[in-house]
Amino acid sequence: MQAPDGDGEEAAMTRQPQGAAGRQAFRSGPPVERTPWRDNLEYIAALLLIVLVLRQLVVEAFRIQHGSMAPTLVGVHKEMRCPNCGWTLSVGRDKESVEGEVECPNCRHVWPGASVYERGENLAFRRPAWLWNTAHAADGTVLSGTDAANRIPRGAARIFVNKFVYNLRAPRRWEVVVFLYPAYEARCADCDWTGSVTSLEGLLCPYCGSDRLHVSTKNFIKRVVGLPGERIELRDGDVHADGRIVRKPPQVQASLWMPVFDSRFVPREAGQPVWDLGGAADAWRLDEESGRLTVDARGHGDALAAYARRVKDHYAYDGVSYDAAPSALGAAGRYEVGDVRIRARVRVLEADADAAVLLAIEDAGRSFLLSLGAGTQPGAVLRDGEEVLSTREYQPLAAGRSTWVVLENYDDRLVACVDGREVFRLDYRGEPGGRRAVRFGARGAQVAWERVIIERDVYYCNMGGDAEGRDGYEVGDGEYFVLGDNSPASSDSRMWPRPGVPAANIIGRAFFVFWPIHGMKWL
Numbered sequence: 001m002q003a004p005d006g007d008g009e010e011a012a013m014t015r016q017p018q019g020a021a022g023r024q025a026f027r028s029g030p031p032v033e034r035t036p037w038r039d040n041l042e043y044i045a046a047l048l049l050i051v052l053v054l055r056q057l058v059v060e061a062f063r064i065q066h067g068s069m070a071p072t073l074v075g076v077h078k079e080m081r082c083p084n085c086g087w088t089l090s091v092g093r094d095k096e097s098v099e100g101e102v103e104c105p106n107c108r109h110v111w112p113g114a115s116v117y118e119r120g121e122n123l124a125f126r127r128p129a130w131l132w133n134t135a136h137a138a139d140g141t142v143l144s145g146t147d148a149a150n151r152i153p154r155g156a157a158r159i160f161v162n163k164f165v166y167n168l169r170a171p172r173r174w175e176v177v178v179f180l181y182p183a184y185e186a187r188c189a190d191c192d193w194t195g196s197v198t199s200l201e202g203l204l205c206p207y208c209g210s211d212r213l214h215v216s217t218k219n220f221i222k223r224v225v226g227l228p229g230e231r232i233e234l235r236d237g238d239v240h241a242d243g244r245i246v247r248k249p250p251q252v253q254a255s256l257w258m259p260v261f262d263s264r265f266v267p268r269e270a271g272q273p274v275w276d277l278g279g280a281a282d283a284w285r286l287d288e289e290s291g292r293l294t295v296d297a298r299g300h301g302d303a304l305a306a307y308a309r310r311v312k313d314h315y316a317y318d319g320v321s322y323d324a325a326p327s328a329l330g331a332a333g334r335y336e337v338g339d340v341r342i343r344a345r346v347r348v349l350e351a352d353a354d355a356a357v358l359l360a361i362e363d364a365g366r367s368f369l370l371s372l373g374a375g376t377q378p379g380a381v382l383r384d385g386e387e388v389l390s391t392r393e394y395q396p397l398a399a400g401r402s403t404w405v406v407l408e409n410y411d412d413r414l415v416a417c418v419d420g421r422e423v424f425r426l427d428y429r430g431e432p433g434g435r436r437a438v439r440f441g442a443r444g445a446q447v448a449w450e451r452v453i454i455e456r457d458v459y460y461c462n463m464g465g466d467a468e469g470r471d472g473y474e475v476g477d478g479e480y481f482v483l484g485d486n487s488p489a490s491s492d493s494r495m496w497p498r499p500g501v502p503a504a505n506i507i508g509r510a511f512f513v514f515w516p517i518h519g520m521k522w523l
Helices: 008-014 019-028 036-057 145-149 250-256 278-283
Strands: 059-063 077-081 088-092 123-125 134-137 142-144 158-162 176-180 184-188 194-197 213-216 219-226 231-235 238-241 258-262 284-286 293-296 302-307 340-363 366-373 380-384 387-392 402-410 413-418 421-427 437-456 479-483 506-515
Touching: 059 506, 142 145, 176 479, 219 238, 278 284, 278 293, 278 302, 293 302, 302 340, 366 402, 366 413, 380 413, 380 421, 387 421
Parallel strands: none
Antiparallel strands: 059 158, 077 088, 123 134, 134 142, 158 506, 176 219, 176 506, 184 194, 184 213, 219 479, 231 238, 258 437, 284 293, 293 437, 302 437, 340 366, 340 402, 340 437, 366 380, 380 387, 402 413, 413 421
16 A cells, blocks of 8 residues: 555644544643742642641640649749749749748748739840849849849740540540630620620520620630549548549659659758658768768668658649738648658668668558668568558669669559659558658668658649538539649639539640740640
8 A cells, every 4th residue: 555645644643632622632722830939829828728727626726824723734924943942933923922922842931032023013124034134123123143033924834735536535534624614704785784604595684685695705724533423522632533532543643743842952041840850860960061861770770750841732833821821812731731752862871681771651541661672681561550561572772872762642542663663552541631741761771862852742622711521512414523733723613603514615635735845745
């Protein structure tokens, strides 16, 4: 066959496509050239859309307004340094006493932390304020050093809240939640009546019957301690549900220990005695420069020193304690606390054959003593008075080596650890009240207590000062009982006419503190 005339193959390749597809291809023409401006605008628009969706459905940021969850979460506050021992504490800006006095939780020193220029008014700082050097008052007074730092307002904590998690499951006990306050503030547009209402269904003005009501809501943040249908009682600082004590999980408890004393911060001026050395005072030696204690118990039997001060529910965040200013509004420190922890770094210097390091806690009618073998004496023993509760095979504490030993008592549970490893865990039934004490020492050994730290648990009190005998709180179906960690200064389920928070009011679970940077942490 003879090929067609002309460039048949090239003509076939350039022939236009036929039909609808061809017409569409012809109309489309060359692609539109993309510019950097268009790309950036599209990226920004997509990012904003993602952020809006996440904020609406998944995660939202909130700012803490007040200190009802202190010290877990703080509102606007001041970071003050005690002039007597150097301890740094956060004090709520709205918690200062009228005179501006502040009490250090470590050495119990009370000083006018911000008395003359109580709230930092009329003070000029070098900016930013946290780079303070001196502050100049309007009357010409110059403040410097710690005195100036104590007057700098610090920003409130900011948190991320997971708004989606409770679509998959119900809130759990001890979680921190953000919710709508179960009472709403209403104002009638016709007669200006104002009041508080607990339901929006069929809401009418009780004065004129109008349905033209403006309703405002408030966001609260608290910790869930009671579940739907439970009867909650607060006994001796602990939470009981339906007659049984509810214990905090270890990770929650670890975040709730509050400082009582740290021997590393040595007071310049001695105040109330810190240690009661009992009948073995001649066996103890205190280094007043470092706060280190050394005991030589060889030939003394059990040589125990006790923390000489009563451990009370004092919150440094609330300014002064009840003992320092009983008339101060919201002053904490009314109740003695038995749920305590003692942590110590010890070094065995010399040891007899039967030597041991001792830690003791008395609470709820029990007298617990932890004995850790030292030198050549192996094993660990836990006693209640004269009764041996448990024994463990354990390597003796080596002479010349620093070791962290811990004994903690909370929610009728005793836990003992050595260098972060759990040795004993005992759940027991205690009785309210009784003698309370924290002791430490040695038997048959010379031991240096290089650092001693005493902390306490949250003490959940009933409201009303002397209302410890209140007969519980009934939680409705589909509702949750919530409390603030700063129990003496928290508006929560204990105070509301209806204690439960409806599940529909819960916005989400607070899970991360992202501001300030030095306070970043998971909740």
